[in-house]
């Protein structure tokens with residue numbers, strides 16, 4: 001992808017964003033202010049390349065939703081987002097993304113991340129990568145991650161070789177369960193890792209005291225996955241019973257999804273998060289969290305206390 005410079009939204013984009021959010025006139029003017037604010041980006045420690053803090057997770061992308069997903073990816077890049085996370089294990093996800101990215105002509109505007117695994121049952125890594133290239137209709141990946149830490153030791157020399165050959169720019173590994181965090185930290189200390197992808201949200205803070213300190217120490221970028229608690233959106237369901245705290249406005253968050261995303265990416269170790277969204281209104285809502293201000297340490301503590309008190 002091309003280097004990101006943090007473009008401002010056009011007036012038309014911002015107006016569409018607020019209208020699509022379906023809020024009232026007062027809220028719409030507040031959202032317009034938030035949407036007009038500068039895009040928040042963070043640097044990848046190993047290169048200095050900056051990424052917008054809100055990307056998209058695609059484990060629910062399927063061919064059946066092809067036409068509904070086109071405006072999702074289109075709006076994401078229009079609104080300044082770029083990180084797309086997929087995996088061969090996500091059914092038709094890679095294939096649909098490849099088709100849509102080609103149809104929209106946005107390959108040079110996105111940061112494309114996929115995964116692979118090694119093991120007795122897994123196909124040869126070279127075949128898996130070739131299949132990902134074909135499905136994603138590209139000859140290079142921005143990030144290739146070992147999925148769920150399966151075969152890191154075995155795959156790492158191969159990943160380095162592909163990185164040197166410029167087939168992939170960054171290499172990393174993923175998990176989404178806290179029981180994997182100690183092992184992930186061991187591997188982060190053993191190998192030259194550009195990225196880790198790890199579960200982190202207001203309701204699941206283990207990474208903040210395990211993987212994140214190691215990432216800061218080793219200068220490794222962090223993608224926070226399952227920011228809403230996973231496919232079921234468990235954190236959003238819980239938030240339905242809680243009034244939005246008045247201090248959300250200080251961070252420019254006009255609803256719970258925005259507040260929860262701002263919380264995740266405000267951690268100093270978090271480079272970005274990949275909110276799973278298959279609906280354009282969700283995507284637009286989430287992208288609004290990539291603008292304006294983020295909670296500082298005191299703001300984060302206030303939100304944690306508020307969340308815990310309502311549990």
Ligand SMILES: NC(=O)c1ccc[n+]([C@@H]2O[C@H](COP(=O)([O-])OP(=O)(O)OC[C@H]3O[C@@H](n4cnc5c(N)ncnc54)[C@H](OP(=O)(O)O)[C@@H]3O)[C@@H](O)[C@H]2O)c1
Pocket residue numbers: 056057058059060085086147148174175176197225226227228229230231232233236257274275276277278279281282283285286
């Ligand atoms: N081990 C791993 O490597 C691993 C494991 C798990 C996940 N991941 C990655 O992380 C990504 C994120 O995880 P996830 O998708 O499972 O869970 P998530 O991002 O925590 O939550 C996704 C859910 O939230 C809903 N949602 C999104 N934005 C919303 C909004 N503004 N308002 C209301 N609902 C909203 C989505 O609905 P709609 O679909 O209807 O928009 C979906 O049901 C995955 O897609 C995948 O790329 C990686």
